[in-house]
Amino acid sequence: QVQLVQSGPEVKKPGSSVTVSCKASGGSFNNHAINWVRRAPGQGLEWIGTIIPIFGTTYYAQRLQGRVTITADTSTSTVYMDLRSLRSEDTAVYYCARPKTTVTSDALNIWGQGTKVTVAS
C-alpha cells in the first residue's frame, strides 16, 4: 500500500522560503503524478502544482507561478515543494497527494498527512 509521508511543521518569517518534502513508500513512484494542495485557515482547498517524476514535467497554479518550484528525486522517491517570498497568506496546511493510477487527471486518493507552515514575524 502506497503511503506519502511529509516533513514536519515549519515556522517562517515573511520574505523567506520554505521547502516541504513528500516521500512515497510501498509502491511505484516515477510514473505517478504528485500534486501539492494547501488549505489556509478559513479558506478552501487550493491546488498548488503537479509533477510527473519520470519526466520532470511540472504544472503550477497561475497565481503562485514564479514563487513555487516542485522537484522530484527519483532515487529517494521524494518530491519537494519550494515556496519563496513567503507572505502571511501562505500560512496553511500543505498536502501532497497522488492518484492511484498513472493518469495525471485521475482522482487524488492517496494523501500525505499534511505539513503546517506558519508565516509570521
Added chain:
Amino acid sequence: QSVLTQPPSVSGGPGQRVTISCSGSDSNIGDHGVNWYQHLPGEAPKLLMYYSYLLPSGVSGRFSGSKSGTSASLAISGLQSEDEGDYYCSVWDGSLNGWVFGGGTKLTVL
C-alpha cells in the same frame, strides 16, 4: 473566487438526506469526471467519489454522485454526526493543466 461554485453550507438532521451542488464550465466539469473530497478537522482530505459517481473502496454507500452537463452533485443519505465537515468538488481543467476545486461546503448535522 473559485472556478467551481458550491453552496457555502448545508445542514440536515440525523438520518436525513442532503445534496451538495457544484457548478462549472465546459472546460472543466463539461469535459471531465468530477471528484468529491471530504475534509474533516485535523485530517487529510479523503476521496469520496470519482468519475462523478464511482465510490472508492471503503467509502460508505450512503454517498452518491451525479453529473449533468457542467454541473455535478453529491448526495449524502442517512446523515450521521461523523459526516460533519467540509466537502469539495474538484476536476482536472484541461485549459489550466491543473486541478480546480470548489470553494467548499460546510455540512452541519443538526
